[in-house]
Amino acid sequence: MDKLLIRGGRPLEGSVRISGAKNSALPIMCAALLTEDPLALTNVPRLMDVRTMAKLLAQIGVEAGTQSDGRITLCASKVKNPEAPYELVKTMRASVLVLGPLLARCGRARVSLPGGCAIGQRPVDQHIKGLQAMGARIYVEHGYMIAAAQRLRGAHILMDLVTVTGTENLMMAAALAQGTTVLENAAREPEVVDLARCLAAMGARIEGAGTGTIRVEGVRTLGGAEHAVMPDRIETGTFLAAVTAAGGKVRLLGAAPDTLEATLDKLKEAGARIAATGDEIEIEMEGRPKSVSLRTAPYPGFATDMQAQFMALDAVASGTGVITETIFENRFMHALELQRLGADIAIQGNTAVVKGVERLQGANVMATDLRASASLVIAGLVAQGETLIERIYHLDRGYEELEKKFAALGAKIERVK
Ligand code: EPU
DSSP: OOEEEEEOOOOEEEEEEOOBOHHHHHHHHHHGGGOSSEEEEESOOOOHHHHHHHHHHHHHTOEEOOOBTTBEEEEOSOOOOOEEOHHHHTTOGGGGGGHHHHHHHHSEEEEEOOOOBTTBOOOOHHHHHHHHHTTOEEEEETTEEEEEOSSOBOOEEEOSSOOHHHHHHHHHHHHTSBSEEEEESOOOOHHHHHHHHHHHHTTOEEEOBTBSEEEEEOOSOOOOEEEEOOBOHHHHHHHHHHHHHHOEEEEEESOOGGGOHHHHHHHHHTTOEEEEETTEEEEEEOSOOBOOOEEBOSTTSBOGGGHHHHHHHHHTSBSEEEEEOOSOTTOOHHHHHHHHTTOEEEEETTEEEEEOOSOOBOOEEEOOSHHHHHHHHHHHHHSBSEEEEEOTHHHHHHOSSHHHHHHHTTOEEEEEO
């Protein structure tokens, strides 16, 4: 299995191009199931999760053009097998995003329950509740959700909590339902807005994406479209946090600064100078960062997907940062690995108290999930000596060529086979 070897202690200099957003590309790929016409996507990141989604869609019957230069065309002219098997769902929870589209398009679906995952329980009860409100019959048999409906009907759905993929699944289902669906307490994440934009280009009638209330007027059929996936705000934030921790001056190209307000505010508080114009962000950092405290929350609050990277930043900052995780109940596994590098972190329940130390020291560490891996990369970049990160397949799921991009910024980082 591949590992990453990092020799820390160098500032980052230069420019880096941001890839398309994983968490936008995955639901948008599923939207291809809603039409028999081709959906042509650009700015699709080259990631393991995207390949897994393409494999799942292929099993369902979606034909995919070859992916080159971030372009991929998906055509679901026929849906031959409306099913998401356990083997794929267990490796990528986003597979559950085929449920809404399959039900809306074919009137039936068989999708494996995802089960627990490293960062928390992550149930899908809100997806099920919403589809049931739209008239679907859903029961669980042998670990699978078996769903059926004649034609979904519009409904007024109040979600018990804010769920990103839940909102996306229901929005896609509602696009082909009969009548109007209102989703209350909907997720406001930019990726939901990106999906809504793609659906609108396919002919869907959606209002309010990006607010807590989304209104979808169902249509009979959707058509093909072209859509460019939005820039990855978490990849962007990961590079920005790395520069703030390691120092230097970097320009990020092809980014979406307007989706990063909470992250940018915290980095400025840590001492980074940041200027954003159009789709570029320039960041400059000198000296040791100042600790920041934060609390994760649904968008526009501070993203849970940036929490681990900020813990690495706080680990070397001056002062003490208090980090509270409110979205997932078990998303502090990186703390133990950061401690192996010399970080001073005390955890109580969903709060981590991080006392910054002058220097981390390189060590062997293990990646436990995607964003935890990113935090270890940041820590490795600032640590003294060598850090060897194992299990980086987590990183490959969600970051496109992260080590090459960091190496281009002057970091000593290489993949060891
Ligand atoms: N939840 C329920 N019931 C549901 C759905 C969610 O209780 O039916 C709970 C979850 O257990 C969690 C909270 O609600 O405690 C929020 O979960 P959400 O459904 O919003 O998460 P998700 O849609 O499964 C997406 C991203 C995650 C990101 C979260 C939160 C995708 C493919 N995944 O997951 O991304 O952390 O939203 O912003 O969009 C990552 O990229 O590393 C990643 C984990």
